Amino acid sequence: MKNDVRLKVFSLEARLAKLRSKHGTLKALIARELKRPVPCSVTLQTLKRQRLRIKDEMVRCVSRLQGARSSGRLQERSV
Template sequence: MKKTSTGKLHSIKARVANLHRRRHDLAIRIDDEQQRPIPCSMALRELKRQRLLLKDQITRYNAVLRSPDRSRAPVQAV
């Protein structure tokens, strides 16, 4: 079954909302790690890397939502 453009739009918006929640959760984990007496720099680096990847995905999806031709799906990052 083929999705309508409205269905795709709703799906993209839901995906962006999910990415925002995940990014917020990572920000909390980063804050928690930084509050430890001796923060693990490797853990912080990995958490920040993951948060940046989510930010990039959010930016790509938002560009699709703003573009006049919404038929294109964003390229999935690996």
Template sequence: MGYDARIDALSTKHASLEAQLQEEFRRPIPDTSMVAIIKRQKLKIKDELARMSRH
């Protein structure tokens, strides 16, 4: 997978996780453990994107 394709894939995954997070918040009683999991996944992707942009 090329550099640009990897960035695109990570950005797409990040957007997908954001959609999942918003969906969880729309529930009458959001699952706080699921919210935490999604946020951790988003942060890992954000960190990887930041590392890639420095190179």
């Protein structure tokens, strides 16, 4: 049972790391677009929506991670 919980925690941590990376990439793309002389509002809107979806997914992932840790009574690592 504990191995299942550990596997789930590991999987969620990996997913969270990937989401954080994508969020950072989108943040950089938004900053780059804003530096253009005439930023494209459609591009900005699209990038910001993608970033918001990623952020929402990160929140869900953190919540599931906390639930998995508490149900398995595993020690919490820094997230």
